[in-house]
Amino acid sequence: xxxxxxxxxxxxxxxxxxxxxxxxxxxxxxxxxxxxxxxxxxxxxxxxxxxxxxxxxxxxxxxxxxxxxxxxxxxxxxxxxxxxxxxxxxxxxxxxxxxxxxxxxxxxxxx
Amino acid sequence: xxxxxxxxxxxxxxxxxxxxxxxxxxxxxxxxxxxxxxxxxxxxxxxxxxxxxxxxxxxxxxxxxxxxxxxxxxxxxxxxxxxxxxxxxxxxxxxxxxxxxxxxxxxxxxxxxx
Numbered sequence: 001x002x003x004x005x006x007x008x009x010x011x012x013x014x015x016x017x018x019x020x021x022x023x024x025x026x027x028x029x030x031x032x033x034x035x036x037x038x039x040x041x042x043x044x045x046x047x048x049x050x051x052x053x054x055x056x057x058x059x060x061x062x063x064x065x066x067x068x069x070x071x072x073x074x075x076x077x078x079x080x081x082x083x084x085x086x087x088x089x090x091x092x093x094x095x096x097x098x099x100x101x102x103x104x105x106x107x108x109x110x111x
Numbered sequence: 112x113x114x115x116x117x118x119x120x121x122x123x124x125x126x127x128x129x130x131x132x133x134x135x136x137x138x139x140x141x142x143x144x145x146x147x148x149x150x151x152x153x154x155x156x157x158x159x160x161x162x163x164x165x166x167x168x169x170x171x172x173x174x175x176x177x178x179x180x181x182x183x184x185x186x187x188x189x190x191x192x193x194x195x196x197x198x199x200x201x202x203x204x205x206x207x208x209x210x211x212x213x214x215x216x217x218x219x220x221x222x223x224x225x
Binding site for chain 2: 033035040041042043044045048058090092094099100101102103104105107
């Protein structure tokens with residue numbers, strides 16, 4: 001009963017480096033989401049995937065790409081990291097309209 | 112565009128006090144309103160979900176109400192305890208492009224003083 005699992009939990013990148021944040025859920029949910037959380041800004045939606053094979057932009061998609069590899073996995077990629085992307089990233093999954101489930105977060109620092 | 116506001120941003124109360132956290136949203140065409148708890152350095156834990164057809168939900172010492180017409184929800188915590196100290200987030204759930212999107216408020220940071 002892992003729920004939503006994110007890896008890594010912590011990461012430090014240099015400006016210009018790339019990396020992929022991984023997210024997997026074992027609840028057979030259709031919809032998956034990537035949020036970033038910044039002090040004073042709350043949680044903001046980066047990208048979401050309504051179902052396997054589809055992805056859509058959220059409120060703050062610039063600088064990110066996503067892949068819905070299969071129903072379980074939804075990855076977030078930073079092609080060229082910038083200090084403005086220093087944040088805590090959360091993955092979430094949702095089935096229909098009931099409650100959403102969140103991962104424990106990835107704390108990313110770009111120096 | 113849905114906007115969610117939470118007041119107050121921070122609240123400090125003595126142990127045992129009853130308290131109310133407020134959440135307002137601009138677009139009343141929501142499917143659900145969900146309350147979460149977030150402990151420092153942790154993820155979000157769902158507390159209560161109120162469907163759009165419901166007026167309130169209860170879980171233990173927590174009671175959440177929803178008034179769609181006025182665009183408001185409240186989270187009532189009875190007999191607060193130090194273990195209730197956390198940030199409480201509300202999120203309005205609406206539909207868009209075949210999926211369901213959660214729009215979050217910035218949260219209320221609650222401190223319960225022993």
